[in-house]
Amino acid sequence: MGMRKVAVVGAGMTKFMRRAQETGKELSWQAARMALASCEMTLDDIQAVCLGTAPDAFDSIHLKGEYLSDGAGAWGKPYMRSYVGGGTGVFAPIQGWYHVASGLFDAVLVVCEEKMSSFYPHAQGAFLTIFDHTTERPLKPNLLWIFAMEMNRYMQTYGISKEDIAHVAVKNKRNAADHPCALLGNPDITVEDVLNSELLAWPVNRLDVSPVSDGAVALVMVAEHVAKRVTDKPVWIQGVGWSLDTAYWTNRDLAYPRYVEYAARMAYEMAGIKEPRKEINIVEPYDPFDYKECHHLEGLLLADRGQAPQLAIDGVSLRDGDMPVCPSGGLLGVGNPIAAAGLMKVAEIFWQLRGEAGARQVPGQPKRGLAQAWGDLMQVGTVVIMGTNP
Amino acid sequence: MSLLERYPNAPGAWLGELPITSRYTAGLAGERFLRAIKDDGKIMGSRCDRCGITYVPARQFCERCLDELDEWLDVGTKGEVYTFTLLFENLDGTAREEPEVVAFIRLGDGGLVHKLDEIHLDDLDIGMLVEAVFKPETERQGSILDIAYFRPTSP
Ligand SMILES: [Zn+2]
Numbered sequence: 252m253g254m255r256k257v258a259v260v261g262a263g264m265t266k267f268m269r270r271a272q273e274t275g276k277e278l279s280w281q282a283a284r285m286a287l288a289s290c291e292m293t294l295d296d297i298q299a300v301c302l303g304t305a306p307d308a309f310d311s312i313h314l315k316g317e318y319l320s321d322g323a324g325a326w327g328k329p330y331m332r333s334y335v336g337g338g339t340g341v342f343a344p345i346q347g348w349y350h351v352a353s354g355l356f357d358a359v360l361v362v363c364e365e366k367m368s369s370f371y372p373h374a375q376g377a378f379l380t381i382f383d384h385t386t387e388r389p390l391k392p393n394l395l396w397i398f399a400m401e402m403n404r405y406m407q408t409y410g411i412s413k414e415d416i417a418h419v420a421v422k423n424k425r426n427a428a429d430h431p432c433a434l435l436g437n438p439d440i441t442v443e444d445v446l447n448s449e450l451l452a453w454p455v456n457r458l459d460v461s462p463v464s465d466g467a468v469a470l471v472m473v474a475e476h477v478a479k480r481v482t483d484k485p486v487w488i489q490g491v492g493w494s495l496d497t498a499y500w501t502n503r504d505l506a507y508p509r510y511v512e513y514a515a516r517m518a519y520e521m522a523g524i525k526e527p528r529k530e531i532n533i534v535e536p537y538d539p540f541d542y543k544e545c546h547h548l549e550g551l552l553l554a555d556r557g558q559a560p561q562l563a564i565d566g567v568s569l570r571d572g573d574m575p576v577c578p579s580g581g582l583l584g585v586g587n588p589i590a591a592a593g594l595m596k597v598a599e600i601f602w603q604l605r606g607e608a609g610a611r612q613v614p615g616q617p618k619r620g621l622a623q624a625w626g627d628l629m630q631v632g633t634v635v636i637m638g639t640n641p
Numbered sequence: 642m643s644l645l646e647r648y649p650n651a652p653g654a655w656l657g658e659l660p661i662t663s664r665y666t667a668g669l670a671g672e673r674f675l676r677a678i679k680d681d682g683k684i685m686g687s688r689c690d691r692c693g694i695t696y697v698p699a700r701q702f703c704e705r706c707l708d709e710l711d712e713w714l715d716v717g718t719k720g721e722v723y724t725f726t727l728l729f730e731n732l733d734g735t736a737r738e739e740p741e742v743v744a745f746i747r748l749g750d751g752g753l754v755h756k757l758d759e760i761h762l763d764d765l766d767i768g769m770l771v772e773a774v775f776k777p778e779t780e781r782q783g784s785i786l787d788i789a790y791f792r793p794t795s796p
Pocket residue numbers: 689690691692693703704705706707708
């Protein structure tokens with residue numbers, strides 16, 4: 252395609268917290284500084300900055316991209332905020348990728364931040380404002396009950412039970428117990444704990460959902476000649492993809508995320524992947540709800556339709572299973588500061604492929620991983636495939 | 642022309658609202674900066690020696706090199722008016738009897754945007770020296786409005 256090769260060479264991440272004292276600027280700065288330090292680069296080495304952050308409403312600052320720019324290291328540099336809702340955290344590195352792949356820049360810093368605790372009394376309130384003002388908002392929809400309806404349709408279509416899906420929450424929260432930045436890690440959680448947690452909007456219980464959080468994550472992405480200079484363990488971007496379904500909630504297939512499939516097919520083609528189930532070693536699909544991990548694995552063509560919950564039940568998707576899914580602990584366990592959570596997934600693949608994931612390291616020296624996020628009006632899929640080979 | 646002038650041919654409206662209430666944290670630097678105003682009546686800056694910049698209000702990090710700024714300094718309560726404007730209308734378009742004066746007051750290599758008071762409009766000038774007037778200690782809340790306003794002063 253005439254594109255240059257692009258590698259990730261550094262990553263940094265703050266703790267994901269329920270409510271941080273730090274401002275969004277300060278969280279962004281902490282992550283940016285850690286990412287640069289991790290590859291012994293300085294801001295002088297960075298030619299452009301890409302910022303990802305979700306609705307302005309969360310931090311309660313309009314023009315949030317501009318507000319966060321100093322913490323992201325954007326002073327005096329080409330800078331742009333990208334925003335595709337919940338999909339942002341995996342889109343921002345795609346923006347970083349084309350900045351470098353195009354030949355425009357040799358080194359970029361990608362920073363994703365969210366401070367959801369500012370919105371009072373609860374970040375769900377921000378979602379009252381994203382729906383159509385005449386046909387939907389008078390019914391006061393929020394994402395919990397909108398997704399409860401999607402989960403119900405998914406369960407009905409394939410004959411899946413709440414118990415089947417709860418295995419995903421258990422797996423991810425147990426995995427997160429090994430993540431030093433995690434908010435909700437719990438090595439002892441059981442399926443019963445999930446099923447018996449507070450019922451929010453049937454069939455969604457509290458432990459089926461990821462927590463509102465504050466946090467930031469950053470990556471350093473560079474061209475091949477820079478990668479060779481700064482590290483002997485570059486992790487290469489092999490494929491990227493993104494795709495959008497209709498903005499109308501009522502014109503979408505709620506049991507199958509076709510937009511995720513389109514995004515995945517774009518990324519698989521770029522990466523030269525013919526049989527994704529055999530060629531992808533680790534997966535970090537977007538899991539703000541436990542059923543969404545299943546939904547997304549099916550859209551990514553990594554599970555048959557309606558069969559994804561079985562991967563967690565059978566142990567295939569455990570950290571030491573044949574196809575580890577969310578070894579980080581995912582949004583369900585590490586936390587869900589929206590854009591930062593998506594980029595955390597890309598950072599996790601980076602650490603896993605370098606063998607630097609510590610207690611979370613999946614066995615067998617994985618060669619290739621996939622991170623995916625989902626968002627906008629619940630209809631965008633964003634996918635990044637990374638590998639140890641260019 | 643009023644700020645709220647109506648368009649006489651507007652189509653019918655569906656009324657809605659975007660209700661937003663926020664509770665912000667001042668941040669690591671903001672907490673310390675506001676406490677110095679509230680408890681000590683001091684305006685603090687933070688210094689990056691590498692870049693040669695004194696940030697006011699004080700910040701936790703240098704935006705030019707991302708170094709952490711642990712050198713904090715009292716920059717005093719006097720600064721020059723860098724620029725100003727006079728507000729002759731309220732936000733709802735009604736006229737004010739007396740204009741309100743807002744200014745950017747240079748402190749260190751940054752400064753504050755704040756109100757000017759105790760001033761004759763004829764004396765108002767870019768470059769004039771002004772000083773912070775703090776609210777009585779018992780009324781301070783850890784807000785930038787604990788500085789009531791700035792007024793003319795001499796060196
Ligand atoms: Zn500096």
